[in-house]
Amino acid sequence: MLDAWLDTVTLSRLQFALTAIFHMLWPVLTTGMGIYLVIVEALWLKTRNITYYHHARFWTKLYLLNFGIGVATGLPMAFQFGLNWAPFSEAVGDLFGTLLGFEGTMAFMLEASFLGIMVFGWERVPPLVHFVATICVAIGANLSTFWILSANSWLQTPAGGMFTNGKFIVQDYFQAIGNPFTLNSFLHMFLATLETALFVIGGISAWYLLKKRDTEFFSRSFKLVLVALIAVAPLQIFLGHLSAEQVYHYQPTKLAAMEALWETVPAHTPADWSILALPSNKLEKNTWELKVPGVLSYLLELKSTLDAPIQGLKEWSPNDRPKMVGMVYYSFRIMIAIGTFFAALMGLTVWRWWRGKLAPELINENKWLLLSWLFAGPLGYIAVECGWIVRCVGRQPWIVYGELRTVESASDLPPGVILFSLSGLMLMYAIFFVMTLYFGKKIIQKGPDLTLPVPRMVVPSDSAQHIPDQRPAETGQF
Structure with missing residues (x-):
């Protein structure tokens, strides 16, 4: 059994999964x-x-902490393409490397370049300039998501060229970047990170509200979050x-695995939906199953004709x-269960708000609701x-759906070498996590x-003045 886990491909896959x-x-x-900071x-x-x-000042601290750890943990992923997956890089590097290069030079550098202004520029640049820097940081972070999802989507639905003698030849970069999975995948991931x-x-x-610390401050952030989640x-x-519909059309083997569907459901026959x-x-079967008759066809929107x-x-x-x-x-x-729970918790909280139960002086009375939000925090x-x-x-x-197998894409490295690097990464990531x-x-x-x-409002340097913002702060509730 141990030998099955000590082959080169399995260890390389395990290492990439870890990172x-x-x-x-x-x-x-x-x-x-x-x-949210914008x-x-x-x-x-x-x-x-x-x-x-x-x-803005408080939540930026958590942003900066996560940004730093994200940079440190992302570097080993990039090195693996050349070390553990050299045949893959040689086969598709002309496209895949370009897309990842766009992510680094176009997106990450945009985020990193303006991050210093966002964190340290409050007293050094005019408020509007600082706001533009915050926008650039947010755009850079989400532009990274686009390029990574475009590259990964190309692995799912390769387009824009053809494989010749084991190497992908790019014929249309725009078609490759905008492959069938890119748009939905990016939007789905964009909302996943935001949610x-x-x-x-x-x-x-919710934790602060349960502790009755800075109640007015955190009831405001709580309601801001709730408005966005609506x-x-x-x-x-x-x-x-x-x-899921796209998976049905482009990756039928994945859909069958997602539904643990072993036998083909013929045309004109409603497919059952498996709950557990x-x-x-x-x-090659399910030894136990709880299912709802005919629902899967409706979920895949095959209900009109059932001819597929x-x-x-x-x-x-x-x-x-x-x-x-x-x-x-x-x-x-x-x-699916977590997404449904999120929507239900949002709806329930909106209902409590509509009934006036989320006022700062009353919000602590919703202990069960706040505990639910505390529980929901890590579920995303x-x-x-x-x-x-x-x-x-x-x-x-x-590894490239229908074109290049994973077993053909791993570097021919001694298993002991990969196991050593895997162990080192596990130790390093454990330290990062604790920190x-x-x-x-x-x-x-x-x-x-x-x-x-x-x-203070900063004026041009030639005037050598700093004019404070004299406008009074509002005291009304959100």
Whole structure:
């Protein structure tokens, strides 16, 4: 059994999975929180309410912490393409390397270049310039998401060229960048990062409210999050549905694994939807299953004619379909369950707000509701990780779907070398994780500094003056 885990391909896959799963924890928060920082700073510029300024300063600390860890954990991922996956890089590097290069030079550098102004420029640049810097940071973070999703989507639905003698020849870069999966994948991930960040901010705010610390301050952030989620949570479910439809059309083996569907459902026959099951790769069936008759066809919008079959896993040989069916099946359901829970929690909280129960003097009475938000805080990370498991494990055995197999793409390295680097990365990431929890805890325990003065309006240097902002802060509630 141990020998099966000590072959080169398995260890290389395990190492890449470790680096990807761990790295993803940090940019998931920064890409979404960047948009939140733009919102609160815009509200400060518009209203001159100092509370919004204090929100921008407080949440920026968590942004900066996650940005730093994200950079440190992302570097090993890039090196792996040349070290552990050299045949893959040689085969598709002309396109794949270009897309990742765009992410580094166009997106990451934009974010990193303006980050210093966003963090340290409050007293050094005019407020409008600082606001533009915050916008550039948010754009850079989300532009990174676009380029990474474009590259990964190309692995799912390769387009824009053809393989010749084992090497991908690019014929149309725009077609490759805008491959069939790119748009929906980017929008789905964009909303996933935003929803995760909103629930993290809401969960942290709920913790302060439960502790009865800075109640007015964090009831405001709680309500800001809630307003944004009214649009984000339902839209995310809709985009997830569109992504599943695309899987049906472009990756039928992945869909069969997502639904643990072993036998093909013929045309004109409604397909049952499996709620829970115990898939067995060895027996090629589900040893136990709870399902709802006929629902899967409706979910895939085949209800109008039911003239299209839904292919089961047995349509392909074992070497041409995903092997970890149970992992794909349950990752998909966990993601759906968390998204549904988020939408329900948002709806319930809006209802409590509408009834006037979220006023600062009453919000602490909603202990069960605040505990639910505290519980929901980390769930977005789990949903995002599960979504990527479905996306990448469900693509197997292909690294480029239908064109290039994973087993053909790994470098021929001694297993001991990979095991050594894997162990080193595990130790390093464990240290990073503990450090992040430590410093994050210190930031949260300390809380916002509500004594920070409003930054002065900076005038051109030739006047040698600093004019303070004399507009009074508003005291009204959000």
